[in-house]
Amino acid sequence: MSWFSDLFGKHTKDDAKQRLEVMLIHDRGLFDNADLEQMEKEILAVVKRYADIETGAAEINADRLENGRLLLSIRVPVSGQKTRR
Amino acid sequence: MAGQCVVVTSGKGGVGKTTITANVGYGLASLGKRVLLIDGDIGLKNLDSVLGLERRVVYDLFDVISGRVDLKDALVKDKRLPENLFLLAASQTHFKEDVPEDKFSTVVAQAKEMFEYVFVDSPAGIEHGFRISSRFADRAVVVTVPEVPSIRDVDRVVGLLENYKVKIDGVVINRLNQSLVKQGNMLSPDDILDLLEIPLLGVVPDDTLIVQAVNQGEPLLSKYPSSPVAHAYLNIAHKLLDPDYVAQEVKKPKSFWSIFGFLRGEG
Ligand SMILES: Nc1ncnc2c1ncn2[C@@H]1O[C@H](COP(=O)(O)OP(=O)(O)OP(=O)(O)O)[C@@H](O)[C@H]1O
């Protein structure tokens, strides 16, 4: 970070807020990392029955919404549909 | 009379619990309520010197717990508000672990018979000292400064208080620096309220007057009653009495320089 952006551009409170959002989700024990991983595995197992997926590219995220609720989002890139027999 | 026990707690140390207990307690007493302040930081003594009562302490919490004196004989009367404000001091010769939960609970119950508000100034941390200070409280005031570790600790403490079924009156945001907030380099009260899911009780500005009041052994509220910080403490006292109370704007004192500002047309 240059002195220029230190002086003019940087709002460190945004960092503080973003970091706290993540910390509080974990601290509140809503989902810890192990839970999230296990959930991802189970969800992918279901999706795999219907579609060909790139397992490594799947992503699961927990974010806090404006109203304080939690938003779970899952991204699963699909490479093709499973052929029906 | 069945009063209410209010614990003032924070998780993190040094964020302003003792100063807030002294001044908000003083504020409620000045509004005509009968108030007892219990120093729950056993092993250390703080509340007595912030109130300037250190020389009048004869007995402490431990003398009451051990049955050496009755609660009413261990109380120190604050002569500035003699009918309304009392202190039960902490002991320096014992550790927090020496206080059994059931004994502390008995003291709180007796105190609630005698006072409308019984404040417990909790020690930092979430161990035994925090637990005895909080478990028997009806309500809680949590204190944070606008910094990441302190906010994180408060969130954790709120979870523990909920487990104890203590009603959370709200958070006091202490040591706010308005110009840092304007710069975008300090979390604003709104940011903090977005993160913590509890109501706001009040915002106390960062102010060196607090140090000066402590130096002189007077609660800021009695020493500098027209300062912005005093207004902030008094607003919190009002808000504890009535959650719908709308905080009065903290007036900026007219300084020497603001007169020049006026002359320059900034006024
Ligand atoms: N609004 C404020 N502005 C400036 N200084 C403050 C403010 N509030 C508290 N302080 C100072 O911060 C220090 C810590 O305050 P205090 O003792 O009330 O915190 P505490 O939470 O009780 O600490 P502990 O966890 O050790 O019990 C003191 O020196 C006090 O004078």
Ligand SMILES: [Mg+2]
């Ligand atoms: Mg203290």
